[in-house]
Each structure stands twice: as C-alpha cells, then as structure tokens.
Amino acid sequence: MDAAxxxxxxxxxxGLCPTDVKHFVWDILHKWEAHGVAFSEETWANYPENxxxxxxxxxxxxxxxxxxxxxxxDAFYIDVTRNEYYLADRWDFHVAIKLLRANxxxxxxxxxxxxxxxxxxxxxxxxxxxxxxxxxxxxxxSCLPQGVPLxxxxxxxxxxxxxxxxxxVIEHVAEPAQxxxxxxxxxxxxxxxxxxxxxHSGPIRFFSDxxxxxxxxxxxxxxxASLEALFSKFGLKIIARKREPLPDxxxxxxxxxxxxxxxxxxxxxxxxxxxxEKLADPIIRFCxxxxxxxxxxxxxxxxxxxxx
Ligand SMILES: [Zn+2]
Numbered sequence: 165m166d167a168a169x170x171x172x173x174x175x176x177x178x179g180l181c182p183t184d185v186k187h188f189v190w191d192i193l194h195k196w197e198a199h200g201v202a203f204s205e206e207t208w209a210n211y212p213e214n215x216x217x218x219x220x221x222x223x224x225x226x227x228x229x230x231x232x233x234x235x236x237x238d239a240f241y242i243d244v245t246r247n248e249y250y251l252a253d254r255w256d257f258h259v260a261i262k263l264l265r266a267n268x269x270x271x272x273x274x275x276x277x278x279x280x281x282x283x284x285x286x287x288x289x290x291x292x293x294x295x296x297x298x299x300x301x302x303x304x305x306s307c308l309p310q311g312v313p314l315x316x317x318x319x320x321x322x323x324x325x326x327x328x329x330x331x332x333v334i335e336h337v338a339e340p341a342q343x344x345x346x347x348x349x350x351x352x353x354x355x356x357x358x359x360x361x362x363x364h365s366g367p368i369r370f371f372s373d374x375x376x377x378x379x380x381x382x383x384x385x386x387x388x389a390s391l392e393a394l395f396s397k398f399g400l401k402i403i404a405r406k407r408e409p410l411p412d413x414x415x416x417x418x419x420x421x422x423x424x425x426x427x428x429x430x431x432x433x434x435x436x437x438x439x440x441e442k443l444a445d446p447i448i449r450f451c452x453x454x455x456x457x458x459x460x461x462x463x464x465x466x467x468x469x470x471x472x
Contacts, residue, residue, distance in 0.1 A: 177397075259404075261286060264327055277299045319346075324350075324355075361465070406468075
C-alpha cells in the first residue's frame with residue numbers, strides 16, 4: 165500500500181485528504197531512543213534517513229493513514245519489545261472473554277497474539293475453549309500457554325473457528341482491511357470476530373505526536389466510525405460496541421487534557437498546569453482513596469464484535 169495505491173479510505177471508500185501532519189522517520193526513531201529503546205544498526209538501516217511521512221485522513225469516518233507506508237520491521241519489533249511491551253491485563257481482554265462466554269464459543273484464534281496474554285486469560289476463565297495463536301514472530305511460541313499452537317501464517321490456520329480476536333493489531337499493519345478479511349475467512353458461518361483499536365476520537369488525539377502512535381509502530385488511525393464501516397464493508401453483523409472508560413493508570417496522563425479540552429483551554433500550558441493541580445490531581449487522589457478503577461469518560465480503546 166503506497167501513496168499511489170491508497171487514494172481511498174479502506175473502511176468507507178471516501179477519498180482521503182492530505183493533512184499538515186508530517187514526520188521524518190528518523191526523528192521518530194530518535195524519540196523512541198529518548199524513551200529508552202536502543203535500536204540496532206539493522207533497524208536504522210530499515211528506514212531511509214530523509215523519508216518524510218504524511219498523514220492522510222478520511223473526511224467521512226476519521227480513518228487516517230501515514231504515507232509512504234513504513235511499517236515496523238522484524239528488527240524494529242525485536243528492539244521495541246525487548247522491555248515491557250505487552251500488557252498482561254487489559255480492558256479489551258475482559259470484554260472479549262464475556263463475549264466468548266455469552267456466545268458459547270468453543271474455539272478462538274488470537275491474531276497478533278504476542279506472548280499469549282489473552283490466550284492465557286481464556287485458558288484460565290474458559291478452560292474448555294480450544295485456543296490458538298497467530299503471530300508473525302516465531303519466537304513467541306515458547307511464551308504461549310502449554311498446548312496452544314502458534315501459526316506464523318494466517319493461511320495455515322484451520323477453518324471453521326467459533327471466534328477470532330484482533331486486539332490492537334490492525335493499526336500496525338499495511339493492509340488492515342485485508343487482515344480482517346483473512347481473519348474472517350477462518351470463522352464458521354455465524355462465528356464471531358472481535359476487534360479492538362486505539363480510539364483516535366478519544367483522549368489519545370491529544371498525544372497524536374507520541375512516538376508509539378505514529379509509524380513505524382502505528383501506521384493507521386482508527387475511530388469508532390471507521391472500525392464499524394470496515395465491519396459493514398465485509399457484511400459483518402455488529403453484535404457489540406464497547407468504549408473503554410478512562411482507567412486509573414491512564415488518569416495521570418489524560419485527565420487534565422480531557423478537562424482542559426472541555427474547558428476550551430487546550431494547548432495553554434499555564435492553564436493546563438493549573439487544571440492538573442486544582443482539578444485532575446485531586447480527582448485522581450479521590451479515586452485512589454476510594455478504590456475507583458475507572459472514570460466514565462472516553463478512554464483509550466474502542467472494541468467492536470460482529471458475526472459472519
Ligand atoms: Zn472512511
């Protein structure tokens with residue numbers, strides 16, 4: 165997928181528009197290094213020094229894509245996953261386990277399974293469900309729960325599954341629509357697909373320059389409308405839409421920004437600092453004191469489940 169090939173939104177087919185958001189890829193790699201990641205010579209060599217990436221966005225559904233398309237290479241992911249990359253416990257895992265249970269799923273494939281954190285939770289909560297994982301990185305095989313097969317290619321996965329999950333994975337790949345289409349072919353008729361993405365209509369839009377939210381890590385941007393449009397495009401019947409509330413561990417990063425935005429003083433460093441001190445920090449202390457784990461405002465993730 166390059167600039168010549170992607171003039172149209174892969175979710176809703178509207179024409180994509182250029183934006184003024186641009187980044188040089190080596191500047192982004194330097195940001196990662198400033199945050200403690202050391203890139204190998206191979207990783208640096210994977211990316212051209214003077215390559216500028218430009219964000220194109222869909223005026224209809226809010227989908228975004230950085231072009232030219234530069235995804236994370238094997239060497240890039242070896243470097244960024246060396247320390248604390250995979251979260252063991254996530255909101256979307258809990259939602260998905262409830263959906264698997266409610267739908268009586270007997271089998272599940274996790275696409276982009278990483279070290280198998282979700283499959284380990286399924287094994288624990290729903291021990292009768294047959295689990296399998298798909299990840300391009302064969303090194304994760306030894307991390308998966310005992311007896312869970314790893315398929316490094318989606319093409320090798322047997323058909324007829326009850327459920328397929330894609331947690332925070334389609335934003336990493338060059339062809340997200342194709343990835344979803346390939347995953348759906350593994351389902352039996354009536355089987356369920358669950359997809360979660362970072363929601364760019366939520367508070368992460370206040371941090372859209374963050375090195376983790378742009379290429380080579382995230383190459384596309386998603387909104388509830390774009391994810392639902394993609395489900396419709398593939399004829400999937402949407403059975404659940406879930407928005408993550410703001411979890412306690414993200415409150416220190418997001419809460420003052422959310423309040424500043426709602427008060428119309430976003431980007432004013434003095435007002436933002438006052439809001440953090442006088443409003444956000446007291447709310448966070450209150451939540452800590454009374455064991456409140458989340459607030460009912462838009463958090464990081466949006467999840468959609470649909471049946472084939
Ligand atoms: Zn669109």
